[in-house]
Amino acid sequence: MVVEVIEILVLALAIVVAFLLYKVLKTATSLAINAVLGVLVLLAAKVLLGLNITITLVEVIICAIGGIFGALAIIVLNYLGIAFI
Numbered sequence: 001m002v003v004e005v006i007e008i009l010v011l012a013l014a015i016v017v018a019f020l021l022y023k024v025l026k027t028a029t030s031l032a033i034n035a036v037l038g039v040l041v042l043l044a045a046k047v048l049l050g051l052n053i054t055i056t057l058v059e060v061i062i063c064a065i066g067g068i069f070g071a072l073a074i075i076v077l078n079y080l081g082i083a084f085i
Contacts, residue, residue: 031064038063041071053078
């Protein structure tokens with residue numbers, strides 16, 4: 001059984017593509033979970049603390065990157081009247 005160069009290259013390419021897809025999907029899942037948790041914290045602060053926080057794309061991106069800590073930063077800045085008013 002002779003293995004040709006093209007078969008080895010296709011196998012190597014498949015391994016690289018599988019690895020890249022795994023990294024991208026793992027990162028996307030992590031960002032989605034952080035965004036959902038952050039927005040839930042913002043909604044809880046809006047209901048429980050009575051803050052006037054609007055959920056915009058900027059806040060969702062901050063929550064996606066920072067997670068709950070990003071949401072807490074938005075809450076503190078809104079409470080102090082510095083940003084996200």
